[in-house]
Amino acid sequence: MKETSPLEIYNEYHDDVQAIFRSRLLTQVLLALGSGSKPLSTLREVTGSSSQALIPKIRQLEALHYVESARGEYALTPIGRIVEPKIERAVTLMGTVQHHREFWIEHEIEGIPPKLLNEIEHLYNTEMVKDVEENIFAVYTVFQTILRKASWIHGVSSIMSPVHVDAIKEAAISSTPIEIVVSEELAKRLTSQYEAVLETLSRPENFKLYVYPSPIRLGMTVTDEYISLGLYRRDTGKYDASTDLVGTDAAAVSWGERLFQHYKADSRPLKIS
Known part of the structure; x- marks a missing residue:
């Protein structure tokens, strides 16, 4: 049997699909009930609508068998509990893309593995930090703050500057456990340009460096409390x-740790003589 494409499914059931996304109230009621049953008074409060506006929409959801009334409150039906998380995810994903629209449009996202790219809605509650004329060291200042507050540090990178090396060295000397995955190209530069520093860092057991066999097109630092993600620009490469x-x-920190583990899984330890 030929596999049915999503487009074919949409063409057949577009009225049911559009019934949810066409109406703000239908979507809001479903999302509100995703966290548990609620009385009409609470639904009025969270949607900012009157009972006269809400009740017809609730009846529509009941007709679709997504919502049911129980003990004076409204709740998702078993089918509703299947549908609502998918709607919630679509809403969060679109929100993440729009919230950081400039970041996603201007940068390459191909460096993020497909599985993690499929979960970028976890990055909604992050903020874009940017160097500006009034604060040309904004990004580096945040980087330093992250390292100094960290109980442990995990990083993925294909770039490194003297100031970054110094910040990492400072954290390593303070006995913070550090693991960094770097590209092969960066590993060669580190071993030639920062041989003395690497030799110092290799002595304590808390510092580990790994080499990823393929190019890395992002920079990411994740700790027990923070995530910081940087990408390559689309216009300059x-x-x-x-x-x-x-x-x-x-959720964002957990996403960053999964990204780190993805790169670490296929990397080899860099032995520093």
């Missing part, structure tokens, strides 16, 4: 050291 997404949200 060069790493944009002046702009990062930074956040402390637990």
Whole structure:
């Protein structure tokens, strides 16, 4: 049997699909009930609408068997509990793209592995930090703050500057556990340009360096509390050291740790003589 494409499914059921996304109230009620049953008074409050406006929409959701009334409150049906998380994810994903629209449009996103790219909605609660004329060291200042507050540090990078090396060295000397995955090209530069520093860092057990066999097209630092993500610019093909997404949200930090583990899994330890 031929596999049915999403477009064919949409063409057949577009009325049902559009019934949800066409109406602000239908979507809001579903999203509100995703966290549990609620009385009409709460739905009025979260949607900012009157009972006269809400009740017909609730009846419509009941007719679709997404919502049911139970003990004076409204709740998702078993089918509604299947549908609502998918709507919630689509809304969060679109919100993330729009919230950081400038960042995603101006930068290469291909360096993020497809599985993690498919989860970028976890980065909604991050903020874009950018070097500006009034603060030309904004990104680096945040980087220093992240390292100094960290209980542990995990990083992925294909670029490194003397100031970054100094900041990492300072954190390593303070006994903070550090693991960094670098590209092969960067590993060669580090071993030639920063041989003395690497020799110093290799002595304590808390510092580990790994080499990823393929090019890395991003820069990311994640700690127990922070994530900082930088990408390459689409117009120049060069790493944009002046702009990062930074956040402390637990979901964003967890996303960053999964990104680090993705790169570490296929990397080899760099032995420093």
